[in-house]
Amino acid sequence: MEPDQVKQAVVVGAGIMGHGIAQVLAQAGIEVGLVDLHQSCLDHALNLIRGNLQTLSEHGRVAASAIPDILARVHPSTELAAAAQGAEFAVEAVVEVPQAKKEVFQQLEAACAPTTIIASNTSSLDVFSLAEIAHPERLVVAHWFAPPHIIPLVEVVPGPRTAPEVVRATAGLMTRLGKRPVVLRQFVPSFIVNRIQSAIFMAVSQILQNGWASIEDIDLAVKASLGIRLPIVGVV
Known part of the structure; x- marks a missing residue:
């Protein structure tokens, strides 16, 4: 799959x-x-997308005239097999329940062409161990952050049998979408960001448990220092 040639996807x-x-x-x-x-979930999703685009338009990030065409490219369906026909890139974005993801992977493999990349949006699960598919080389993690239409980062994580070209193509597609992909060299639970966030949470918990500072002062300490500095200086 060449990132600049992708014309059809399924989520x-x-x-x-x-x-x-x-x-x-x-x-x-x-x-x-x-x-x-559920059709009700699809209806709600389309309303959210419409609202997101309107907000982006009000801030000059999307042309108002482009909104109808963008919405027309989203095709809601309760039938996975039909929606996945012809998709070159498939995204699994269901709840973090192993059995639910396992079933989606099986359905996607049955519905999609052998060359279709299957990308899981899991935030921590080892989907490579639970997925029972005939072509594990096309399974990769592409972990987005909420809200995905705003936050630029996507963590791209290969499994032990993920093909290198699948990793390259996935990262390339994320770049085409305007995202900032980072590629892990191998699967580790929680990837990069959630591991760092967990370390911060543990430090905050220690401060609170020992009564060293209030919740308000801890929040202020981070927002008025690290929150400003990290986008500029990074962590390494």
Whole structure:
């Protein structure tokens, strides 16, 4: 798969992450099948996308005239097999329940061409161990952050059998979408950001448990220092 040639994708799961991922793909000119078990969830997702685009338009990030075409590229469906037909890139964005993800991987493999990349949006699960698919070389993690139409980072994580070209193509597609991909060299639980966030949480918990500072002062300490400095100086 060449990132600049992707014309069709499918996103399974129309919740907090799925609707935003579908929106970003549609903004890049890609036709997107957005799948959910419930029509009510799909209706809500389309309303959220419409609202997101309107807000972006009000801030000059999306032309108002482009909104109808973007919305027209999102194709809601309760039928995964039909929505996945012809997709070159598939995104699993269902709840963090292993069995649910396992079933989606199996359905995507049955519905998609052998060359279709299957990208999981899991934030920590070892999907490579739980996925029972015939072509594990095409399974990769592409972990977005909420709200996905705003936050630029996407963590791209290979499994032990993920093909190098799948990692390259996934990172390339994220760049095409206007995202900032980072590629891990191997799977580790929680990846990069959630590991760092967990370390911060542990430090904050220690300060609170020992009564060294109040919640308000801890928040202020981070927001008025690290929150400003980190985007400039980084952590290394």
